[in-house]
Amino acid sequence: MDIRYSVNQRDFKRYTTDEIRDEFLITDLFKADEVTAVYSHVDRMVTLGCMPVNEMVSIDKGIDCWKNFGTHYFLERREIGIFNIGEPGVITADGAEYKMGHEDCLYITMGTKEVTFASDDAAHPAKFYMVSAPAHKPCKTTFISIQDANKRPMGDLKTSNARTINQFIHPDVLETCQLSMGLTRLEEGSVWNTMPAHTHERRMEVYFYFDIPEDNVVFHMMGEGKETRHIVMQNEEAVISPSWSIHSGCGTSNYTFIWAMGGENKAFDDMDNIPTAELR
Numbered sequence: 001m002d003i004r005y006s007v008n009q010r011d012f013k014r015y016t017t018d019e020i021r022d023e024f025l026i027t028d029l030f031k032a033d034e035v036t037a038v039y040s041h042v043d044r045m046v047t048l049g050c051m052p053v054n055e056m057v058s059i060d061k062g063i064d065c066w067k068n069f070g071t072h073y074f075l076e077r078r079e080i081g082i083f084n085i086g087e088p089g090v091i092t093a094d095g096a097e098y099k100m101g102h103e104d105c106l107y108i109t110m111g112t113k114e115v116t117f118a119s120d121d122a123a124h125p126a127k128f129y130m131v132s133a134p135a136h137k138p139c140k141t142t143f144i145s146i147q148d149a150n151k152r153p154m155g156d157l158k159t160s161n162a163r164t165i166n167q168f169i170h171p172d173v174l175e176t177c178q179l180s181m182g183l184t185r186l187e188e189g190s191v192w193n194t195m196p197a198h199t200h201e202r203r204m205e206v207y208f209y210f211d212i213p214e215d216n217v218v219f220h221m222m223g224e225g226k227e228t229r230h231i232v233m234q235n236e237e238a239v240i241s242p243s244w245s246i247h248s249g250c251g252t253s254n255y256t257f258i259w260a261m262g263g264e265n266k267a268f269d270d271m272d273n274i275p276t277a278e279l280r
């Protein structure tokens with residue numbers, strides 16, 4: 001498993017492009033019949049991807065749970081949120097089957113021993129994008145479709161940031177230990193997400209960008225508001241955002257992204273907003 005340690009904001013100022021990418025960027029999430037997993041020491045969040053094609057793939061495929069987590073199975077002391085960003089597939093969680101269409105989400109509780117992924121059609125595979133956080137108690141495994149998500153329209157086409165924040169794993173929708181997740185879609189002609197920018201010292205975040213059309217990219221902004229850097233993101237890549245970092249992006253076209261947060265609280269609006277004119 002790929003393990004990333006924590007970086008502080010002072011050292012970060014001196015990082016080269018390659019160093020920024022090595023620390024924060026997550027690529028190759030969807031290798032056929034494999035599980036890609038990146039363990040971050042920032043709030044111990046694990047970001048995973050799985051594209052089952054010919055096999056039913058177990059969540060711990062290629063992961064040594066005892067060595068990496070000191071547990072007998074992946075979700076023994078963790079919770080997880082999973083989105084299918086591909087074609088239809090099935091997730092099985094301790095015998096219960098969940099049919100996962102495009103952009104459906106499943107929250108799976110701590111204590112679930114067996115989790116597997118399969119695609120309905122090998123020629124049109126499902127793509128499961130997931131983020132897992134340490135958990136301290138069982139909650140209810142819950143299927144959440146986009147209709148069930150809390151909708152928060154934001155921004156304006158005039159400022160190129162008209163978008164809808166869909167809060168899937170959110171206290172208004174279901175209970176979790178610390179995980180929050182959702183999907184934000186930009187409208188055609190809108191390219192800026194999360195502007196005005198913010199940080200939240202109480203939570204870290206992982207952004208996963210997708211639906212970026214071919215030959216387009218998203219410039220993901222990072223760093224303290226007064227000392228920004230960027231990472232150029234290709235389609236279906238994720239980026240780790242420590243608590244001290246802004247997380248905002250500008251695309252060469254519109255796109256969609258999934259955000260995941262964990263840390264001290266689950267108060268979505270607990271943000272430290274940065275006036276745009278103060279960014280550097």
Ligand SMILES: O=C[C@H](O)[C@@H](O)CC(=O)C(=O)O
Pocket residue numbers: 154163165182184193194195200205247259268271
């Ligand atoms: O803390 C909240 C997260 O950064 C995202 O939900 C922000 C977002 O989707 C947006 O403004 O476009």
Ligand SMILES: [Zn+2]
Pocket residue numbers: 198199200205247
């Ligand atoms: Zn945020």
